[in-house]
Amino acid sequence: MSAIELYARASVGFDERVAHAVAVLESAAAEHAGRIVQATSLGAEDMVITDLIARHGLPITVATLQTGALHDQTTALIPRIETRYGIEVEVFKPVEESVVHFVQKNGERAMYESIELRKACCATRKLEPLARMLAGAGAWITGLRREQSDTRAVVPFSEPDDKGRIKFNPLADWSWADVWHYIAAHDVPYNPLHDEFMPSIGCAPCTRAIAVGEPFRAGRWWWEDEKAKECGLHVKDTAVSTVSAIGAPR
Numbered sequence: 001m002s003a004i005e006l007y008a009r010a011s012v013g014f015d016e017r018v019a020h021a022v023a024v025l026e027s028a029a030a031e032h033a034g035r036i037v038q039a040t041s042l043g044a045e046d047m048v049i050t051d052l053i054a055r056h057g058l059p060i061t062v063a064t065l066q067t068g069a070l071h072d073q074t075t076a077l078i079p080r081i082e083t084r085y086g087i088e089v090e091v092f093k094p095v096e097e098s099v100v101h102f103v104q105k106n107g108e109r110a111m112y113e114s115i116e117l118r119k120a121c122c123a124t125r126k127l128e129p130l131a132r133m134l135a136g137a138g139a140w141i142t143g144l145r146r147e148q149s150d151t152r153a154v155v156p157f158s159e160p161d162d163k164g165r166i167k168f169n170p171l172a173d174w175s176w177a178d179v180w181h182y183i184a185a186h187d188v189p190y191n192p193l194h195d196e197f198m199p200s201i202g203c204a205p206c207t208r209a210i211a212v213g214e215p216f217r218a219g220r221w222w223w224e225d226e227k228a229k230e231c232g233l234h235v236k237d238t239a240v241s242t243v244s245a246i247g248a249p250r
C-alpha cells in the first residue's frame, strides 16, 4: 500500500490551509527578497513546499544538505526536483576532513554509543553545512508541523532563530493527511521510502520504518529518549550549546 493510499485524505479547511501556506511564502519572499532559502530535507512536507514555491514562481532559493549518509532514494530526489520544476537545488556537504576525522576517532557507529556522539555527528554532517547554507540569509523555510511530535506541538508560522534570522514554517497547521492529499492532488515527486512506513526520513543509519500505532518520529534515533530527538537544526540554544561544549565544529 502506498503512502498516498495510506495517508491522503481530504478534510475541511484544506483549501484554506493551502492558501495560508502560499500567503506565508509570498509574504516571506517579499520581506526577504534575495535572502531567503528553503532548507529542504527532501521529506514529504518539504516536497510540498518546493512544489508551492515553483508553482507560484516565488523567488526563494531551494537548498539541501547532503550529509554523506542519506539513502540513495533520498539523494535521487534532487535531480527529480530539478527536472520537474526547472529549478536548481543547491547542495551543501560537510567538510570532508571533518567527517573523516570524526569517523576515524569515533567509528562508523558512533551515533549509537551516546547522545553526545550522535549530536556531534549531526553537528559535523548537518549543522556546519547548514550554517554555510544560511550564511547571508535573512530568513529560511522549513517543513515543521505541530503534529510531528510533542516537541513541535507549538510551532508558529514564523519565529526568530538564535542567529537573528526568521524561520518560516508555512505548514505548521497541516495534518499528515493534508500533506499527502496535496502530494496526490498535484502529483508531487516524493521519496519512495515513504511507501515503506518511513514517515520521517533522515540519514540511513538513523532512520527505520515504524510499526502501526507508533508516533510519527519513532523511526528517527529510535534508541534515544523522545526529548533528545532533534538534530539541532530546529533547536535553539541548548542543543547547539551542547554541540559546542563537546568541541564539535559549528
Ligand code: SF4
Pocket: 067, 069, 111, 118, 119, 121, 122, 123, 125, 126, 202, 203, 204, 205, 206, 231
Ligand atoms: S542523523 Fe545520524 S548519520 Fe546523520 S548526521 Fe545525525 S547522527 Fe550522523
